[in-house]
Amino acid sequence: MDIPIHVLFDIMLKLPAVSLVRCYSVCSKFKSIVSDYSFQLSYFSKAPISIVVLSDRHRITCIDSSQNLNPIHSSDHGSSSSCMAMRLQPNSNNTSDSSSKRIKTIHHHHHHQQPSSSKFVSFHIHKRMNLINSSNGLLCLRGSNPHSQSHYYICNPLLGELLNIPPAPSAPDRNLCFSAFGFDPKTKTFKILQLVSKSNKLVAELYQSPPHSGGVKTWSVISDVPSAKPKPNSSFDPSLNDALHWVTDGAISELIYSFDLNSNKFKSIPCPSHFVDDEYVSNISGMSVGVLKGCLCLCYVVEGKRFETWSMDKYGVKESWRMAFSIDIKSYCGWSPQDKHRPIGFNTCGDMWLMADSISQSSSQCLVSFSPETGVFRHIDIGGNASNIQVIPQVLSYVSIKHMVNIRRKQHQLQKLSSAQNYALGFNLFVLENFR
Amino acid sequence: MASSSSNLISLKTSDGTVFKVERALAKTMKTVQAIIEEADANIYMIPIHNVFSHHMDMIIDYYKLSVAGKSKEFSVEKLDNDELKDFLLAVHYLNMEDLFEVLTQAVADRLEKKSVGYVRKYFGIENDFTPEEYAAIRKKNDWAFKGDDIEPEEDEEKQEE
Numbered sequence: 001m002d003i004p005i006h007v008l009f010d011i012m013l014k015l016p017a018v019s020l021v022r023c024y025s026v027c028s029k030f031k032s033i034v035s036d037y038s039f040q041l042s043y044f045s046k047a048p049i050s051i052v053v054l055s056d057r058h059r060i061t062c063i064d065s066s067q068n069l070n071p072i073h074s075s076d077h078g079s080s081s082s083c084m085a086m087r088l089q090p091n092s093n094n095t096s097d098s099s100s101k102r103i104k105t106i107h108h109h110h111h112h113q114q115p116s117s118s119k120f121v122s123f124h125i126h127k128r129m130n131l132i133n134s135s136n137g138l139l140c141l142r143g144s145n146p147h148s149q150s151h152y153y154i155c156n157p158l159l160g161e162l163l164n165i166p167p168a169p170s171a172p173d174r175n176l177c178f179s180a181f182g183f184d185p186k187t188k189t190f191k192i193l194q195l196v197s198k199s200n201k202l203v204a205e206l207y208q209s210p211p212h213s214g215g216v217k218t219w220s221v222i223s224d225v226p227s228a229k230p231k232p233n234s235s236f237d238p239s240l241n242d243a244l245h246w247v248t249d250g251a252i253s254e255l256i257y258s259f260d261l262n263s264n265k266f267k268s269i270p271c272p273s274h275f276v277d278d279e280y281v282s283n284i285s286g287m288s289v290g291v292l293k294g295c296l297c298l299c300y301v302v303e304g305k306r307f308e309t310w311s312m313d314k315y316g317v318k319e320s321w322r323m324a325f326s327i328d329i330k331s332y333c334g335w336s337p338q339d340k341h342r343p344i345g346f347n348t349c350g351d352m353w354l355m356a357d358s359i360s361q362s363s364s365q366c367l368v369s370f371s372p373e374t375g376v377f378r379h380i381d382i383g384g385n386a387s388n389i390q391v392i393p394q395v396l397s398y399v400s401i402k403h404m405v406n407i408r409r410k411q412h413q414l415q416k417l418s419s420a421q422n423y424a425l426g427f428n429l430f431v432l433e434n435f436r
Numbered sequence: 437m438a439s440s441s442s443n444l445i446s447l448k449t450s451d452g453t454v455f456k457v458e459r460a461l462a463k464t465m466k467t468v469q470a471i472i473e474e475a476d477a478n479i480y481m482i483p484i485h486n487v488f489s490h491h492m493d494m495i496i497d498y499y500k501l502s503v504a505g506k507s508k509e510f511s512v513e514k515l516d517n518d519e520l521k522d523f524l525l526a527v528h529y530l531n532m533e534d535l536f537e538v539l540t541q542a543v544a545d546r547l548e549k550k551s552v553g554y555v556r557k558y559f560g561i562e563n564d565f566t567p568e569e570y571a572a573i574r575k576k577n578d579w580a581f582k583g584d585d586i587e588p589e590e591d592e593e594k595q596e597e
Contacts, residue, residue: 002521002525002559002560003521003524003525003559004528007524007525007528007540008559010536010540011540011543011544011547012544013540014540014541014544014545015544015547015548016548019547019548019549021577022551022552022555022577023555024573024577025552025565025570025573025574025577026552026555026556026561026563027556027561027562027563027564027565028564028565029561030555030561031573
């Protein structure tokens with residue numbers, strides 16, 4: 001080979017994930033580069049945020065965001081429709097200012113289904129699951145079973161690996177208020193927090209995976225739980241900066257709560273300064289927290305009319321809250337976005353993903369992406385036969401769970417999921433340039 | 437011809453051409469910069485092996501564009517695959533970070549949707565897997581080989597012989 005290895009390494013770091021997988025079969029040298037742990041880590045550190053879909057509660061699919069973000073000629077491919085939205089200037093707080101522009105509504109409907117490149121991979125899971133959240137390349141799932149204990153699993157959805165976790169001590173689904181997971185790649189450990197309501201009090205249970213230097217840790221109860229109850233579905237992307245975040249039904253000073261995964265302590269996060277009094281808060285609906293471009297973000301709807309996203313540029317600093325963008329709700333162009341208060345997540349460029357009812361197929365859902373820069377909503381049909389679609393943002397990683405996490409045989413079992421045929425999912429295939 | 441300690445540095449390419457370049461440009465070439473710093477007397481001429489005059493032309497083009505803030509306009513489209521590879525190796529030899537990033541990205545872009553056979557040919561590599569190994573790897577990652585924008589694998593027929 002006439003190219004030095006490290007030059008080859010640099011080239012491969014820039015290949016999109018699908019091409020990288022093909023590199024396994026080029027020759028044994030390429031295979032060893034792609035399998036090399038430090039290569040996988042470097043690749044992961046540059047990887048864009050993609051999407052994982054759990055459909056029918058047992059089928060998990062990764063949808064890879066292409067690293068080559070091509071400009072908009074994506075209307076050539078697959079079925080897509082776009083719609084320009086009325087966009088408000090980010091720094092204004094009122095809807096009627098002169099800086100808002102009304103842009104013409106554009107609808108493209110393409111009826112020929114061009115099956116485009118299948119940049120996704122699917123696996124079957126043997127039991128019914130719910131998606132919890134993703135953190136640093138790993139995914140957390142919870143077995144869906146209304147009667148028994150909570151069984152959690154850690155998954156690498158790109159490689160189809162599933163790790164069992166010892167079951168949580170407590171009760172069935174109905175008492176579960178909030179659960180989230182955080183993974184620390186440096187220590188190769190992860191923690192799962194579960195907030196459960198028992199006799200009308202909130203109990204916090206934490207699972208800590210064993211550290212490298214021995215010592216068996218499993219579930220323990222955490223004291224000093226805040227009394228403010230978590231709001232359901234209030235956190236679309238809870239894991240950030242080694243902490244988990246959610247919204248509560250408490251007073252303003254306790255609206256956003258966090259759990260620090262290093263100190264195992266609860267702490268409230270200050271709200272933006274314009275959250276002055278209860279009256280303001282009572283005009284707000286659908287508050288949720290997540291991550292936007294590496295910062296904690298807060299999304300909510302004001303007076304049922306305007307959707308706002310705020311970003312906390314400096315973590316923990318109240319003055320650093322800044323409005324990232326806002327949308328006039330009417331300008332969802334007549335779709336009825338489900339759960340419009342709660343985005344699914346934000347991609348690496350800052351475009352927002354949400355679920356909406358599909359225009360072309362009734363009673364099915366589709367994924368929508370909104371670009372704050374252009375004000376364009378783009379919808380992609382993923383409906384068809386799949387019901388109960390849960391979607392979360394995730395950075396896809398090639399590193400096996402074996403290498404990411406310290407596994408203890410007595411507590412954990414690592415299994416390989418069986419791969420699923422793509423056609424049965426009912427996805428209308430799409431080109432990933434639409435994901436923006 | 438002595439080069440004064442002015443702002444120009446003389447670089448001599450493998451094909452014997454001498455380029456007088458600004459010191460600032462020479463600074464982007466870490467290899468050259470190291471040579472300049474090691475020599476305590478005046479340097480008359482720095483030979484740069486593995487770099488040809490057509491490479492220097494492109495390097496100077498890139499430098500001019502990036503100084504003007506237009507580095508995005510730099511394009512290597514007109515180069516064929518071998519020329520691009522050579523250029524990449526020349527820039528690698530000179531240790532020029534920014535241009536190296538641009539060129540590795542250009543190579544990655546060209547390889548992105550190509551078949552495994554194409555990639556092998558591009559780098560001059562042999563398939564050193566046994567047919568069984570190859571079949572196992574392909575089976576495991578089958579999903580990555582489907583899709584209408586990916587070139588089909590010519591070597592698939594060969595494997596079935």
